[in-house]
Amino acid sequence: MVDISVKLSGLQILDSVSIGVPQGTVTGLIGPNGAGKTTVFNVISGFVTADSGYLKVDGKKQKHVQPHHLTKKGIARTLQGVGLFPPMSALENVMIGGSSQVRSGIIAQALAMPWTDVEQNRLRAQSMAVLGELNIADAANRLPSELPYPIQKRVALARALVSDPQVLLLDEPAGGISAADISELADLIRSWVPKRTVLLVEHHMELVMEVCDLIWVLDAGKVIAAGTPDEVRRNP
Incomplete structure (x- = not known):
């Protein structure tokens, strides 16, 4: 996504956010509650329309992706919680x-x-x-x-x-599960690359640092840091 801004109910949720997700990698998106992480997912998924900026899907510039077209574009997403019927x-x-x-x-x-x-x-x-x-x-x-x-x-x-998505958006997949389950989840996520590209929103920092190739840090709707896990550790 490039220079994405979103304002909801008068509040600036995302402010010129640019985030790159290299193909065939696991990219993490972290930050405190209210930083705008889920809104990033909602923009990518088409549930929220950005006020400005654009997305690139398969190298093609797009203003807005319709939610029902996601799987046809090779994108799939999990939700916070489970969202089962x-x-x-x-x-x-x-x-x-x-x-x-x-x-x-x-x-x-x-x-x-x-x-x-x-x-x-x-x-x-x-x-x-x-x-x-x-x-x-x-x-x-x-x-x-x-x-x-x-x-x-x-x-x-x-x-x-x-x-069988090419791009998988995982929204807090480790929430509410045990340490043993998180360890299995880490192995599973790493097994998907480079076949798939994974964007991960997660509060469990051990999981993020273990599986991610690249991490973006959001705070108050802005990108404040980015880099490898080691680089992010050195820049708290």
Whole structure:
């Protein structure tokens, strides 16, 4: 993003923020509460429109990305917390993340066109495979309310991964999970690069310092520091 500014309800949330995310790396975005980190994600995701500045996606300048076009552009995002749909099973929640890959629309499904079952079965198998990669395949048919919070977090992560994104936005993935789970998460994040590009917002500094190649520091809506983990440590 280049020179992004956002004002909400008269408050300057982001002030000419420029952040680069090198391809095939893990980039961290840190700062105190209210620094503007989630707003950065919301601008990238299209949930907030910047007052000025622009984004570059695949090297192309864009003023605004529509949220429903994210997966088609190879971008996926997790939310703070989990954001799962309570009436749906873990598997169904994950399948939602890959729904843009299914070309059959509501009319085709209503008419029971022959390709709809094929596409749904393919998406179901793909979703089960991702659940398996995260070691939670046995949770597939359970509702979110029946799952421990760390497993819910993994289901939310699987939902983001099922579209096989090139760019993955992780919003506080370590929140509410144990030290052992965080260690597994660190290994998982590093395993995605260089195939994927990861932008990570996180308060757990040990995780950030362990997995990130580059870190940007926000405070009061402005970038105040940037560099490798070692450089950021030396510039508190």
